[in-house]
Amino acid sequence: MRPLRLPRRLGGRAAAGRRIELAGDPARTLAPEDLDRKGSAQLMLVTNITDVSGRPSTTSRRALTRTRLSDVALGLFERQGFEQTTVAQIAAGAGVTEMTFFRHFSAKHRVLFDDPYDTVIAAAVAAQPAALGPLDRVVRGFRHAFSQVPEPDGDVVRRRVRIIAGTATLRGEAWRNNAETEAVVVEQLVADGADPLAAKVATAAVLAALTVALFDWSLRDESALGDAITAALDIVEGPRG
DSSP, X not given: OOSOOXXXXXXXXXXXXXXXXXXXXXXXXXXXXXXXXXXXXXSOTTTOBOOSSSSOSSOOHHHHHHHXXXXXXXXXXXXXXXXXXXXXXXXXXXXXXXXXXXXXXSSGGGGTBOOOOHXXXXXXXXXXXXXXXXXXXXXXXXXXXXXXXXXXXXXXXXXXXXXXXXXXXXXXXXXXHHHHHHHHHHHHHHHTTOOHHHHHHHHHHXXXXXXXXXXXXXXXXXXXXXXXXXXXXXXXXXXXX
C-alpha cells in the first residue's frame, strides 16, 4: 500500500527485531517490517477489493492483459450493469478469448475483488498490547494496517466500490469476504487469551463499520477514503478519556 498516509496513525508496532506470532503458532510469524511491506500490497484489507491503482506493478504481457480485462469489465459494468455483462463481452472487448479471461479471473466478480491478505491484518492486531480489550486491539490493528495505505490512484477504486455497493450479489460477496477476514482476526484474539464471543463481536463490529464507510465513500466524489476510514474507527472506538 505506498507512502501517502491516512490522516491518523496509531503506533502499536512490534519491538524491532521481534517476530509476531500469529494465533499462537510459532510456524506462522511475520517480522514487524512485514506489516509495512506486505500491508502495502492491497487496498482494502476490509472487503478485499483489488489493489489501490488497479494497475500492474510490472509491464509483463500477463499483467497488461489482466489490466486490459479489468478496464473493459469496469466500463461494461458501469454502462450496462454487472449482472447484464457477460464474460464473453469482456473478453471480446479486451481482444482475448474467454479462456484467457479465466486464466486471470476465476469468475466474473473476481475482476472487482482480489484475494485477501488476512495474515497481515492478524499480525497488525497481534502487534497491539495484549492487555487491551478485543475491541481496542482490533481498532488499533486496523488503524495500523490502514496507515500503510495511500489514497486510491485516480477514481478506479471508487468506481469499483460503487459498482459493488449498487449490486446486491456483489454486496453479498463483500460480506462473505469479510467473514473470512473475521475468522482469521478472531482466531488471533482467542489465541492471545480473549473471550471467543468478545473477539467475534469486536471484529464483526469493526468490519461492518469499515464496509459501511467504504460504500458511503464510493458515493461521495470529493471525499477522501482515509477520512472515511478514520471516522468509522473513531465511531466504533467511542470517546477517549
